[in-house]
Amino acid sequence: MAYSSRRTTTIVLNLIILNAIVFLAQNLLGGHEMQDAIDYFALHHYKSDVFRPYQIVTHLFMHGSFFHLLFNMLSLWMFGTMLERIWGPKKFLTFYFICGVAAAVTQLASYAYDYRQIDNLSLNSEDIRQYREILRLNATVGASGAIMGVVAAFGYLFPNTQLFIMPIPFPIKAKWAILGIIALDVFGGVVRVQGDNIAHFAHVGGAVTGFLLVFFWNKNDRNSFY
Numbered sequence: 525m526a527y528s529s530r531r532t533t534t535i536v537l538n539l540i541i542l543n544a545i546v547f548l549a550q551n552l553l554g555g556h557e558m559q560d561a562i563d564y565f566a567l568h569h570y571k572s573d574v575f576r577p578y579q580i581v582t583h584l585f586m587h588g589s590f591f592h593l594l595f596n597m598l599s600l601w602m603f604g605t606m607l608e609r610i611w612g613p614k615k616f617l618t619f620y621f622i623c624g625v626a627a628a629v630t631q632l633a634s635y636a637y638d639y640r641q642i643d644n645l646s647l648n649s650e651d652i653r654q655y656r657e658i659l660r661l662n663a664t665v666g667a668s669g670a671i672m673g674v675v676a677a678f679g680y681l682f683p684n685t686q687l688f689i690m691p692i693p694f695p696i697k698a699k700w701a702i703l704g705i706i707a708l709d710v711f712g713g714v715v716r717v718q719g720d721n722i723a724h725f726a727h728v729g730g731a732v733t734g735f736l737l738v739f740f741w742n743k744n745d746r747n748s749f750y
Contacts, residue, residue, distance in 0.1 A: 532601060533608040535617050540597045543667060546585045547593050562586075566663035567628055569635040571643070574660050580628040581621070586665035588721075596667045603678040604671075610681070619677070619737060620670050623730045627669020630729025634713070635662070669726040672709075673734025675702055680738050706731050 532540075553561055563574040567583035587593040608616040636643075642655060678685075679702035686695035696704075706728060713724030 533605050533613070533616075535608050535613045535620075536600055536604045539600060539604075539620070539667075543585055543587065543593060543597060547587050547590070550586060562663050562665075563660065566665045567631060568663050569639065569659045570632055571639075572659035573656055580625055583628065583663075583665050584621075584624045584667045584670055587667075588665055592666055596671050599671050599675060600667070604674045606682070607674060607677055619734070620674065622737060623673025623734045624667065624670030626733035627672070627723075627726040627730035628664075631664050631669070631723050631726040634723070634725040664723045664726065666723070668723070669730030672706075672727045672730040673737070675705070676731040676734040677738040678702070680735055681742070702731075 550558065550561060564576070565579060565582040565586055567579045568575040587596065604616070604620070607619070611619065639659070645651075647655060679698045683697060683699035685698040687698050687701045688695055689701055709722075709724040709727040709731070712722060713728065
């Protein structure tokens with residue numbers, strides 16, 4: 525990929541640092557303290573006893589594993605740096621959080637769909653207790669939704685940029701690579717492979733929002749394409 529050799533931009537750098545600090549804090553906690561942090565700051569079903577509206581934002585700064593964090597921050601650095609140079613810090617940060625919030629709302633809708641049949645049942649007190657515990661333990665963390673918006677915007681603005689995506693041994697234009705990634709998320713969300721704990725529809729929500737934002741921002745400026 526052809527990127528400028530200039531230093532990492534301010535907002536991208538600070539987002540990476542903040543995410544790394546939060547991940548470090550997560551790993552310094554243990555037992556009940558870690559579960560408390562998840563209860564307070566991860567995104568839960570809106571019917572969960574531990575759901576709070578601010579989780580729509582706070583879940584963006586938590587990650588489930590080191591590789592989850594590494595992949596997200598690498599993607600943010602690769603694609604977000606270029607967008608921040610074009611838009612400036614304020615516009616990029618606004619874009620990032622809009623995509624992240626949209627991803628969270630999509631995930632809440634996915635939760636509602638997944639648990640719709642249970643919600644329509646008449647449950648006894650023990651079933652209600654177990655259901656509340658299930659809702660508590662099913663939590664979403666990670667900046668992936670916001671970053672998928674960044675990736676989609678990059679693909680729109682720089683559709684012909686050559687990307688190398690492992691393990692594919694040849695370069696692929698950004699527009700095709702990113703469409704492929706989104707298609708895989710749609711497939712993963714629909715098929716629901718057992719053991720897959722990825723919030724696929726949150727990714728799709730972030731990506732679609734990112735695409736629509738950049739589309740409307742640039743619809744009268746065809747010179748934005750490369």
